[in-house]
Amino acid sequence: MPSRKGRRWRKPQCLMMLLSLCLLWALGGLAQAASEPELITPDVILQGVPFELSVGGLDEKPDLRLNDQPVILAPGEAGQWNAESLELTQSSNRLVLLDASGQPLLSEELTAIPAWLSLIPAIVAIVLALVFRQVILSLFIGILLGGWILHGMDIRGLVGAFGDSVNVHVLEAASDSExxxxxxxxxxxxxxxxxxxxxxxxxxxxxxxxxxxxxxxxxxxxxxxxxxxxxxxxxxxxxxxxxxxxxxxxxxxxxxxxxxxxxxxxxxxxxxxxxxxxxxxxxxxxxxxxxxxxxxxxxxxxxxxxxxxxxxxxxxxxxxxxxxxxxxxxxxxxxxxxxxxxxxxxxxxxxxxxxxxxxxxxxxxxxxxxxxxxxxxxxxxxxxxxxxxxxxxxxxxxxxxxxxxxxxxxxxxxxxxxxxxxxxxxxxxxxxxxxxxxxxxxxxxxxxxxxxxxxxxxxxxxxxxxxxxxxxxxxxxxxxxxxxxxxxxxxxxxxxxxxxxxxxxxxxxxxxxxxxxxxxxxxxxxxxxxxxxxxxxxxxxxxxxxxxxxxxxxxxxxxxxxxxxxxxxxxxxxxxxxxxxxxxxxxxxxxxxxxxxxxxxxxxxxxxxxxxxxxxxxxxxxxxxxxxxxxxxxxxxxxxxxxxxxxxxxx
Structure with missing residues (x-):
């Protein structure tokens, strides 16, 4: 029968071992998460306008396909590969990252909007300002319209754009030091x-x-x-x-x-x-x-x-x-x-x-x-x-x-x-x-x-x-x-x-x-x-x-x-x-x-x-x-x- 003194000594030892195992498990999870590949794509892609994307978390050059066509990648920072001057000519596009055996690791749907939509917020704001002579209201409508385009141009996106108009866009303008x-x-x-x-x-x-x-x-x-x-x-x-x-x-x-x-x-x-x-x-x-x-x-x-x-x-x-x-x-x-x-x-x-x-x-x-x-x-x-x-x-x-x-x-x-x-x-x-x-x-x-x-x-x-x-x-x-x-x-x-x-x-x-x-x-x-x-x-x-x-x-x-x-x-x-x-x-x-x-x-x-x-x-x-x-x-x-x-x- 072990003494009380021995039991008191073993409890902290067991606790330390348990904490060590948890720490090793957490570090292993973090290492695994850090090594997992990720696709970094722009928030907005315009049809016919060149854009860039990156693949992170891979040491070896990955196999990336856009609409079943290989994407040329160049090495960037540690574990990152970059693709430049990509263009999308259709609205819906599929991006797939393959492993060495050709099995998909990651996939993402890329949506490209018509490029002319990027002009709409500025043009609407200018026209409204010149016609109605209400500059602040015209600028706000332009900001709201641009936010709606960024949010996908649906009813839910309009609500998000309304919230972002001041909370994101005006706040970013105000937080700029210059x-x-x-x-x-x-x-x-x-x-x-x-x-x-x-x-x-x-x-x-x-x-x-x-x-x-x-x-x-x-x-x-x-x-x-x-x-x-x-x-x-x-x-x-x-x-x-x-x-x-x-x-x-x-x-x-x-x-x-x-x-x-x-x-x-x-x-x-x-x-x-x-x-x-x-x-x-x-x-x-x-x-x-x-x-x-x-x-x-x-x-x-x-x-x-x-x-x-x-x-x-x-x-x-x-x-x-x-x-x-x-x-x-x-x-x-x-x-x-x-x-x-x-x-x-x-x-x-x-x-x-x-x-x-x-x-x-x-x-x-x-x-x-x-x-x-x-x-x-x-x-x-x-x-x-x-x-x-x-x-x-x-x-x-x-x-x-x-x-x-x-x-x-x-x-x-x-x-x-x-x-x-x-x-x-x-x-x-x-x-x-x-x-x-x-x-x-x-x-x-x-x-x-x-x-x-x-x-x-x-x-x-x-x-x-x-x-x-x-x-x-x-x-x-x-x-x-x-x-x-x-x-x-x-x-x-x-x-x-x-x-x-x-x-x-x-x-x-x-x-x-x-x-x-x-x-x-x-x-x-x-x-x-x-x-x-x-x-x-x-x-x-x-x-x-x-x-x-x-x-x-x-x-x-x-x-x-x-x-x-x-x-x-x-x-x-x-x-x-x-x-x-x-x-x-x-x-x-x-x-x-x-x-x-x-x-x-x-x-x-x-x-x-x-x-x-x-x-x-x-x-x-x-x-x-x-x-x-x-x-x-x-x-x-x-x-x-x-x-x-x-x-x-x-x-």
Missing amino acids: HMSIVLFCLLIGGMVGIISRNGGTQGIAQRISRVIRGRRQAQTSTFLLGLAIFFDDYANALIVGNTMRAITDKMAVSRAKLAYIIDSTAAPVSAIMLISTWIGFQVGLISEAMSNIADWNESAYSVFVSAIPYNAYPLLTLAFVFMTTWLGRDFGPMLRAERQAIDGGGRRTSLSSREAIVEEAEIVTKPNVPIRAFNAIVPMLVLAGITLGGIYATGVAALGPGEHDLKDIFGEGDSFSSMMWGSLTGCIVALLMTQAQRLMSMTETAHYWFEGVKSMLLPITILMMAWALANVNDALQTSDFLVAALGESLNPAWLPAVIFILAGFTAFATGSSWGVMGIMMPLVVPLAWAVLEQNGMAGTAEGMPILYASVASVLAGAVWGDHCSPLADTTLLSAMASGCNLVEHVRTQLPYALLVGAVALVFGNIAVGYGISWWIGLPIGALLLLGVLMLVGRRPEPHTEVATKKAIAE
Whole structure:
């Protein structure tokens, strides 16, 4: 009979043995699970659009069959095999993984949807926004429709799409760090504007500029020149120029629609082609990535970007056309009607529809009995610009490391998003301190008006978030991949720049994201252009390099063009917001101008270069044609413009 002491010793021993067996069993199960094969396929597959899939959990090369046809697999990471450039031409397809004896290990049914369905959400959102002028509702319907397509287009899928509209798509847009940087930048800019508007700063600027500006031409031209001066970032450009010039253009009877057009058509174009701006690092990085697989092309990415600037026909011609319309005072189409309404009403109010009541309610005016001092606005704005530029420079130097670097390389590597937030926060603090130091308002009033400025940004930021969410849906539906696949087949080298420009423009129009279009298309377009030129014996030649540079430039130019035409674009939204113009009114009035300049850029920029005509010949001819069209079709808004302007000044 064993003793109690022995039994006490054996119980823990048995327990330890039992735990060890359980642990070994669990580890064996995990090892078995880890070694089990798995098929990794896309959530959405479009008919006729290439896609990728992977097989995981196998050390030896597996036998994979798609519709009884063998699939070519290449080794990837440990235990993973990848298949690229697969295409499905029918809706239902069977994917089978076989073992060494030919017995099926795994099988999966792949469903391919018609590729054109990926365009439906963006097209529906754009059409509804233009027809009914309800932007938020139109964007929501586009998001809901895209989610329904992702969920299989049945009744149960509609319920799932409704839940995902905010819980997934909007939440993903809000959780993106770069998106939130833009949101915070806008909110802080709005708060700063709220302070300097109440403490008499912006009115002081308006009074000083009004002493020099004596008519509508000077007001519009000054807005254009200020847009050129704020070249370092398109977001900062739109917000600073809009909030600075809005009161002045109102006083000169310039419509809010014309102000929004000038802002929108200078912000992105000037930032896109300047040697130092927040766009440069992004573009150069994309070009470098795209060139990495081209062994015979040894040029630096920045050199390619600089060489491509003269081929950016749309941004260059857009800046020229904006100057023509502001200097000559001629307009046509919906813009002419908006200008006439502004002049007839002696200012902006008659140019605003009843749908713009929210914009009116959010407007901030100077606090009564406060001294009007321009430096209360000029100093915070200079601090904003200085800190932003300084931040980009400092982060660029830190990214490049020790050694001597060119200014263009430093700004290309700078962190623009962080720098913009530093600048806007410092601008807010400086505006607050200056207000308190001069005892213009109490701290409670200053905080209240700062928050009033922040609140004025909530509506456009809501629209911005919805537009980003729709862009996420388009990304999930592979809208850009479909457009590239549809137009990226056998191309004549002479038509490369033109096709790329149209493709980038339509994609940006449908998705509302110029940077997204560049990020997707640049790595695809550059190797494609090089391959087409190589097949025709033109790669690296004096005849082929202009086409290659024009192809690189066409991605950027098309993205900016599509943004100018789209109500979903972030720069379009910011320009309308900063100018206090209704979004749909801004798109309606700007669209004829953007289409005209886009058509001229396409013919005398992209097509001309493809057929061997130098850019320094094509661009001047395109500019002269735009001038001729403006002189032929354009009209001055009012024959008695000077009388109306004097009336506005007197008021």
